[in-house]
Amino acid sequence: MPSDPDWLESLTETTVLPNYSRLPVAWGSICMLMCVPLTISIANALDVRSVSALIQSNDLMETIQAMNFNALDLNLIRVFDALMRERSVTRAGDRIGLSQPAVSAALNRLRHVFNDNLFVRHGSEMQPTPLASELGERARLALAEIEGMVRTVRGLELGELDRTFTLMGADFFSTLLMPFLSHKVYMQAPAVKMRLLDSARGEVARLLQDNAVDMALERPLDTPGWISKELLFRSPFVIIASADNSALADLPEGAVMPLSIFSSLPHVIRSIDGTFGGLVDDALATHGLKRQVTLALPHFHAVASAIAQSAHIAAVPLQFADAVKTNLRLRCFLPPIDVPVPDVNLYWHSRYDEDLAHRWMRDQILQAVAALNFPINEMGNATSVELS
Numbered sequence: 001m002p003s004d005p006d007w008l009e010s011l012t013e014t015t016v017l018p019n020y021s022r023l024p025v026a027w028g029s030i031c032m033l034m035c036v037p038l039t040i041s042i043a044n045a046l047d048v049r050s051v052s053a054l055i056q057s058n059d060l061m062e063t064i065q066a067m068n069f070n071a072l073d074l075n076l077i078r079v080f081d082a083l084m085r086e087r088s089v090t091r092a093g094d095r096i097g098l099s100q101p102a103v104s105a106a107l108n109r110l111r112h113v114f115n116d117n118l119f120v121r122h123g124s125e126m127q128p129t130p131l132a133s134e135l136g137e138r139a140r141l142a143l144a145e146i147e148g149m150v151r152t153v154r155g156l157e158l159g160e161l162d163r164t165f166t167l168m169g170a171d172f173f174s175t176l177l178m179p180f181l182s183h184k185v186y187m188q189a190p191a192v193k194m195r196l197l198d199s200a201r202g203e204v205a206r207l208l209q210d211n212a213v214d215m216a217l218e219r220p221l222d223t224p225g226w227i228s229k230e231l232l233f234r235s236p237f238v239i240i241a242s243a244d245n246s247a248l249a250d251l252p253e254g255a256v257m258p259l260s261i262f263s264s265l266p267h268v269i270r271s272i273d274g275t276f277g278g279l280v281d282d283a284l285a286t287h288g289l290k291r292q293v294t295l296a297l298p299h300f301h302a303v304a305s306a307i308a309q310s311a312h313i314a315a316v317p318l319q320f321a322d323a324v325k326t327n328l329r330l331r332c333f334l335p336p337i338d339v340p341v342p343d344v345n346l347y348w349h350s351r352y353d354e355d356l357a358h359r360w361m362r363d364q365i366l367q368a369v370a371a372l373n374f375p376i377n378e379m380g381n382a383t384s385v386e387l388s
Contacts (some may be wrong), residue, residue: 025094051215074146076138079106080118084136085211087125095164095193144355156356158189165361168197168207169217170270171299172320177217182369185361192361198298199272208349214358215365216347228350232366233374236341236366237280241265243329247311251333257313259336263291268314270303271296280315283339304328315339319374 082092083103093103111118114135119126127137167173178196185192186316197213205223207213216234239257241248247261268277276293284291295312297303301324303314306330321332346365 076106076110076113077142079103080110080132080135081139081143083107083119083126084128084132084139087119089126097162097219099368119235136210144351147357156360158360160191161189161357163357164193164195165215166195166197166202167215167217168199168213168214170199171301172317173217175301175323176319176372177365177368178363183189183364184368185364188364204347208347211349214348215362217344217365218347219342219344221345221347223347226350227347228353229345229347230362232344232346232368232369233319234341235344235374236281237315237320237335237339238318238321239313239315239333239335240304240321240325240330241313242308242310243331245313245331248331248333253331253333255333257333259289259334262313262336263289265292266294266310266311266312267291268295268297268303268310269293269305270298270300270314270316272298279342280335280339283337287337289337304330312337319372 006016031134078096079092079098082095086092086095089103089107090100092098093100098106101241103341107119114131116131117129118132119128121127139271146200169177174196184192199216199218204213204216204221205227208216219235223229239262245265248257251257251261269276271278274296276296281291281293295306297306300316300320303316304320304324305328306312307314308330315335321330324330325332346362348358348362
């Protein structure tokens with residue numbers, strides 16, 4: 001607690017620091033992190049000594065008694081939150097529109113206020129200290145409460161919306177969704193920034209919890225109850241092969257690939273963790289069958305490129321095959337066995353269920369998927385789909 005008499009004398013008769021523990025969580029976070037006194041009118045004047053006693057009695061203030069209460073402002077909390085999300089001074093600056101020197105200067109001020117390093121460089125990232133990790137959720141809640149308060153009054157003004165949305169998904173979406181979606185978003189909210197991170201980045205639940213990503217576009221996942229989701233589309237598999245693959249020269253495109261050929265040819269698989277099995281292998285196993293997987297690659301584009309230059313074949317999502325087959329001179333066939341058609345869902349943290357900007361972005365994604373004619377109806381097995 002500041003003990004400067006001048007500071008105490010500056011408290012007027014109408015200034016009361018409330019018991020933050022009785023406020024809603026987010027507003028309590030605002031008060032604790034920003035240390036901004038709430039000023040209210042009271043009928044009976046309080047002398048400086050009674051105000052000081054009130055402050056000292058606030059349990060939640062005990063952990064920050066040594067802080068310089070006048071050193072924190074909303075901009076510092078924005079910088080802190082950006083650093084928690086980005087783990088990089090440069091990326092944090094890009095996120096909130098500040099230069100790298102400005103972010104560094106703000107971080108130094110935060111370190112002085114909290115008497116803690118807050119972030120320590122580890123390799124190419126700035127890792128939060130235990131104290132920063134503890135304060136991270138409070139900062140996020142504080143900023144979200146302020147933003148929500150303003151938007152509740154003003155509504156969502158897309159022309160003024162300045163926010164970065166981080167999505168996570170396979171490179172499938174880089175090709176099929178992001179070009180259309182980014183243009184759609186830009187025409188409505190030109191200040192909004194978007195980025196897509198590779199799905200190999202890490203566990204979806206942890207990344208959503210840590211605000212490292214806003215939304216994830218993934219196949220069915222076992223997720224905790226605080227993660228919300230919505231079905232985007234269903235993604236049946238087809239088999240792709242090079243147009244020059246002699247083993248398939250006599251097979252019409254779009255036909256069911258004979259099991260004998262399917263089993264004898266080498267396969268390429270898209271695998272983010274390097275494993276050599278997936279949904280197709282699970283389906284084969286139910287028939288007591290195996291395939292010959294000789295190459296695992298982390299991206300669908302790499303898989304398609306490998307197929308175009310070899311005698312290998314691969315099972316890939318129908319939408320992706322349609323998008324790349326012409327340029328890569330690929331032919332598409334139906335699998336000889338029933339392969340379950342996986343859902344592709346949009347996942348996000350439930351704390352953003354009612355966030356106006358977040359909800360708007362979710363709607364844009366759903367509308368883009370619909371405009372691109374991705375199937376969302378019950379399709380049954382992959383052998384029932386039509387190849388264009």
